[in-house]
Amino acid sequence: MIPAAFDYQRADSAEAAIALLTEHGDEAKLLAGGHSLLPMMKLRLAVPSVLVDVGRLDDLRYVRDAGDHVAIGALTRHCDLQTDPVLTESVPLLAHAAGEVGDPQVRHRGTIGGSLAHADPASDLPAVLLALGGSLVAEGPDGEREIAATDFFTGFLESALEPDELLTEIRVPKLATEGWSFQKFNRRAQDWAIVGVAAVRSAGHTGVALVNMGSTPLLAAGVVEAVGSGASAAEAAERATEGTEPQADINASVEYREHLARVLVRRALQESGLA
């Protein structure tokens, strides 16, 4: 399977990438690790006429302690997140979840920026960023803006990014994490979650988010509310499907996904000590 023909441009700076996006508009697509975009292009589900390769922008590959938050360059790969000392210490949920993405080969290429920009509700890191209450920095021709994760995922494979914007940084609050859990249920080791749950408990923040339970990653607000009013894990987990719209596919029916959500939320609440 070969993608449709396109024009390949390698950007040597963030500014150059944005200029190319501005010049080519909707016809152009950014290429980071290529591990979501190239499979779609091979299936001709995506047919961009210009690819702007940002894969060599090493300036956007970093994890930094920025005081109240950890700043992560958008081009940082899953395998780098998995072992980064700052992240494993300050945001263990994200480091662990990055290590659950695909397989080692996928993690050697895929980036956190690509994973979030792709906005696939079945992906792991979008739900993790929601649970953590993180934000994203986008740079466009008119400068940069910060977008809360809660405003970023707008629909199935749709985000708040404009076609001429480049994601440059991901910010994750440095919570005094007291407990966390990442539950991923799948049938083959390297697959996406049929359903997943990310949960974090800290002094000032409680977050529970769902993977693959709707057209976007979702916050489980009902669960958090129940936990806040003293419900047990089993009671709170009964509210896991509130506000969700899971789809049926070859892996699972709607009912099965709802069942998984309740079971995995209960396990996540217990493992993180949230309830």
Place this chain on the structure above:
Amino acid sequence: MQITLRVNGVQRTAEAEPRTLLVYFLREQLGLTGTNIGCDTSSCGACTVHVDGESVKSCTMLAAQADGLSITTIEGLADGEQLHPMQRAFQENHGLQCGYCTPGMVMAAVSLLDENPTPTEQEVRLGLEGNLCRCTGYHNIVKAVLACAAEQSGSTAGSGASA
């Protein structure tokens, strides 16, 4: 476009369309057919090569993305007639039957030991989760990787080339 790679230590240049995937570039432009294509959909790992020393599925990377980088394929592991310790371990532990998954499996295993020289059995199984084998049932593959790890970490006098 013109693409230049350092493949198995040798500088190679060829013309290819931007949409050429690395695996086709290696097989068709450079004639290195040791790297197999199994699924063509990023699932099976048969096409695994090393890009700057790390395992990558070459059906899911453009040759253009690899321009200027170092690639190691299965052809680059042995030192003349002397097999790489991982190849020898697969041979000695019966880690292959039809052999179709083997080039990718060996490349993934070498990358795994580079990152974790003394893995547990569980870590070997997880480390090879991106590679499918239809024949062996995996047990002897895991045995081979553990044997190679023991040999390499046990004595520094191992022979053969390193990746």
